[in-house]
Amino acid sequence: MQSKNPIQLNVVNQNLKVKKAVDREFQLPKNPPTKDYRKELFALEAAGEIEIIRVPEPFVEVDTKYGRKKKIPIEHTWHHKSCGQCGHIPGYSTSIYWLNREFGLDYYDPRDQTSCTAWNYYASAASNPAAQAAIACRNFAQAKIDGYFPLIHCGTSYGHYKEVRAQLLHFPELREQVRKILDRLGLPFVFPEEIVHYSEWVHVMRHRIAEKQTRDFSKVTATVHPACHYHKLISEDAIYDRDLYDGQRTAIVTGVVEALGAKVADYSTFHDCCGFGFRHILVSRDFSRSFATIRKIERMKIEADPDVTITHDTGCVTTLDKSQFSTQAHNRKVGIPVISDAQFAALAMGAHPYLVCQLHWHGVDNVPLLELMGIDHEKAWKEFEEVADKLQQDPEAFLTWEDV
Amino acid sequence: MQSIYKDAKYTEVPYEEKLSLFNEVKGDMRYSTELYGCYECGICVAACPSARFYDFSPRVFAQTMAREDVNSFYELLNDNVWDCSQCFSCTCCPRQNNPGGIITIMREVAVNNGLQSAKDALRAYSRIIYKVMTTGTQVSPDMLQPDFFPDWGPDVRDVSLNLDVWRRAIPPETLHTVELAWDVSEKTQLELYMIWKLTGNLEMIENVDEGLYMILEEVMEELLDEHGYDIDDFENILED
Numbered sequence: 001m002q003s004k005n006p007i008q009l010n011v012v013n014q015n016l017k018v019k020k021a022v023d024r025e026f027q028l029p030k031n032p033p034t035k036d037y038r039k040e041l042f043a044l045e046a047a048g049e050i051e052i053i054r055v056p057e058p059f060v061e062v063d064t065k066y067g068r069k070k071k072i073p074i075e076h077t078w079h080h081k082s083c084g085q086c087g088h089i090p091g092y093s094t095s096i097y098w099l100n101r102e103f104g105l106d107y108y109d110p111r112d113q114t115s116c117t118a119w120n121y122y123a124s125a126a127s128n129p130a131a132q133a134a135i136a137c138r139n140f141a142q143a144k145i146d147g148y149f150p151l152i153h154c155g156t157s158y159g160h161y162k163e164v165r166a167q168l169l170h171f172p173e174l175r176e177q178v179r180k181i182l183d184r185l186g187l188p189f190v191f192p193e194e195i196v197h198y199s200e201w202v203h204v205m206r207h208r209i210a211e212k213q214t215r216d217f218s219k220v221t222a223t224v225h226p227a228c229h230y231h232k233l234i235s236e237d238a239i240y241d242r243d244l245y246d247g248q249r250t251a252i253v254t255g256v257v258e259a260l261g262a263k264v265a266d267y268s269t270f271h272d273c274c275g276f277g278f279r280h281i282l283v284s285r286d287f288s289r290s291f292a293t294i295r296k297i298e299r300m301k302i303e304a305d306p307d308v309t310i311t312h313d314t315g316c317v318t319t320l321d322k323s324q325f326s327t328q329a330h331n332r333k334v335g336i337p338v339i340s341d342a343q344f345a346a347l348a349m350g351a352h353p354y355l356v357c358q359l360h361w362h363g364v365d366n367v368p369l370l371e372l373m374g375i376d377h378e379k380a381w382k383e384f385e386e387v388a389d390k391l392q393q394d395p396e397a398f399l400t401w402e403d404v
Numbered sequence: 405m406q407s408i409y410k411d412a413k414y415t416e417v418p419y420e421e422k423l424s425l426f427n428e429v430k431g432d433m434r435y436s437t438e439l440y441g442c443y444e445c446g447i448c449v450a451a452c453p454s455a456r457f458y459d460f461s462p463r464v465f466a467q468t469m470a471r472e473d474v475n476s477f478y479e480l481l482n483d484n485v486w487d488c489s490q491c492f493s494c495t496c497c498p499r500q501n502n503p504g505g506i507i508t509i510m511r512e513v514a515v516n517n518g519l520q521s522a523k524d525a526l527r528a529y530s531r532i533i534y535k536v537m538t539t540g541t542q543v544s545p546d547m548l549q550p551d552f553f554p555d556w557g558p559d560v561r562d563v564s565l566n567l568d569v570w571r572r573a574i575p576p577e578t579l580h581t582v583e584l585a586w587d588v589s590e591k592t593q594l595e596l597y598m599i600w601k602l603t604g605n606l607e608m609i610e611n612v613d614e615g616l617y618m619i620l621e622e623v624m625e626e627l628l629d630e631h632g633y634d635i636d637d638f639e640n641i642l643e644d
Contacts, residue, residue, distance in 0.1 A: 081578070083541040087585035088548060090574045097576055109578050111589040114540030114596050122490035124526050125511030126533055126612070129434065130642055131603035138595055159492070171433050180641050181602050185595050228491040235495070273453040277489040283528040285555060291453050325557030358574060363559050384573070391572045398572045398580050 026246050032066035034236050038193060040169045049175060050168075053140065053192045056149050060204040062239050065250075070194055070237065072204045073151070075105035078143035079198075082154030083115040084314035091358025092317065093153060095346035096198050098356050099205070101401065102212065102349060108148045113139055118160035119315075123279035129167055129174055134181040136164045141187040150192055151201060155313030156278075158197040159229025162237055165195065197230060199252050199312035200239055202341050206259035213260060214350040219372045220262040222344075223306040223336070224253045225296065225320065227313035228273050253312050253341045260348045265304035269295050275323070276315035285323075292323035293332050301333040308337045308369050310344050321363045337366040347373060354384035355404045407475035408468070414478050422478040428513045429469075429477075429506070438505040442466040448494035448503055458487040462494040462503035469506055482521040485510050518611035530616045533609065538623050540596045541585035545571055594631055597624040601638035 044050045055071040064070045077100075085092040100107045117135055121127045143150045152158045167174055168191065175189075182189050202209070231238040231250040241251035244258075249270065257264050275291030277284070297320060300306055311317055321338035328334060343357045353359045353375055359366050360381075370377040391397050407415075414422075429435060448462040449455045455462070465484075468476045485507055494503045514522040526533070536542040550561045563570065571582055578586040600606055601624070610617035625635045 083585035233492040
């Protein structure tokens with residue numbers, strides 16, 4: 001039977017005090033919904049369970065998602081490399097080092113480092129929390145021994161190490177297992193005060209990078225893709241800024257692109273994943289390719305028509321870039337070069353597009369982008385080929401930092 | 405409880421076997437921090453990349469586990485669990501659920517128990533596991549072969565043809581490698597092998613790929629032996 005007084009739908013109640021979106025002011029929560037992991041880490045240290053590696057000075061403090069401050073070190077950094085970057089996009093890691101060198105900063109590129117192995121873990125599950133935490137802590141112990149603070153190059157490693165931190169804080173039995181393993185290895189049980197991603201370093205360095213900018217990027221329109229493992233997996237560590245997206249989205253990457261004078265163009269699937277999928281990008285690429293091109297690249301192309309898309313993770317650069325080639329056969333709207341924020345920043349400061357940024361390892365044609373940046377790509381490629389020819393003649397020779 | 409799937413595939417599998425696997429997932433220390441209930445709001449599905457291209461739903465995982473629907477759990481464990489992208493977009497859940505985290509645990513249980521579906525999912529993946537477990541770096545420059553990545557375009561062929569010279573034409577010394585993503589020291593590889601042994605990771609591999617397990621054990625035994633260690637001294641501490 002129909003009620004005599006049905007609830008009225010789609011009727012505006014004039015008594016409700018609802019502010020229009022444009023009049024609303026974003027307020028941070030008074031009480032963050034998560035515990036402060038630093039307090040918990042220091043409590044474990046005070047209890048003698050673990051030693052915390054402090055963020056070295058000089059550092060810059062930034063706001064994170066819930067309004068807490070995070071320290072980002074400027075130098076004395078132990079560069080925790082990414083296997084996908086070093087293996088398949090070597091200009092990515094090289095650009096990070098090049099920026100450090102241009103600023104004369106003290107850093108360390110260790111050989112005593114494994115990957116986090118999390119790409120494999122998220123792909124195959126052929127591991128377990130004890131192994132994953134032990135691998136993280138082995139790397140951190142080595143950073144401590146080397147006298148540097150870990151700076152994580154990979155978004156997956158960054159996300160995974162935040163997960164490892166949460167598990168170590170939450171489960172005493174896991175700490176006990178990791179302690180036993182590190183004892184067998186003769187290593188100290190240490191953990192960094194902050195898990196810091198290299199893109200956070202780029203973000204806090206953005207104005208210094210802009211001061212040393214030699215190329216004009218004002219003609220460049222860029223879209224930004226933030227990595228899921230940066231701002232979704234344990235989201236509280238991610239940098240947010242009231243001046244960028246009104247603090248409603250992470251400020252990472254967008255901050256540096258704007259600081260370098262390029263135009264950031266928005267698109268509707270900003271929050272979507274790239275489609276990497278860990279196992280999918282290697283053995284089920286039909287999925288990665290479809291998602292990357294249909295949900296990301298094509299939306300960017302239709303809505304923003306950018307000259308480049310800038311991201312800050314191994315998997316995102318790989319998936320968004322490499323997925324575009326075969327999609328052309330289906331007449332999809334693709335053809336956007338994909339590079340990292342570090343490569344973008346290095347190019348702004350005058351880095352060589354091939355000897356430093358190694359853009360020949362990327363799939364999508366980036367020549368139109370280089371032309372917009374005012375780079376003579378033909379001359380630059382000739383210079384690279386001359387170097388390659390010399391190396392071809394001498395199998396023992398390598399390109400060095402002094403050469404570039 | 406009947407499975408939610410009218411076309412359930414695994415009705416012949418004894419309930420006790422399914423229940424045992426379900427309890428293994430529930431018994432994982434992480435489980436209590438991954439699932440708190442479910443509003444059925446579907447926010448996780450809207451955020452999920454896999455839901456757009458597969459018959460896959462993080463909400464179904466949360467619902468099935470919360471309702472303790474053992475029969476549907478077994479269907480998911482075999483037929484859906486490998487579709488997840490592990491991007492954790494689903495952590496936007498208003499109940500603080502982590503469906504992706506539940507799936508991580510389910511996958512581990514599938515591997516630990518050597519389920520055929522896990523073996524099938526990982527068959528093409530064994531060379532990646534070999535690479536990361538033996539070298540400490542998951543992908544290497546020499547993997548960029550046109551026959552493995554034909555869909556990535558002609559650049560892969562160019563890289564493959566010029567690999568040795570192009571790797572030496574990169575400034576950082578640690579990147580002058582072809583078989584590893586970077587130059588990992590032998591000391592560090594040794595420590596990694598010890599971690600795999602101490603955490604029972606080789607036994608996990610044995611459950612899904614015995615051939616790969618034998619190769620891994622041989623490689624690790626050789627390096628440990630070279631450095632005066634006996635591989636049998638590194639027993640699985642998780643069994644204590």
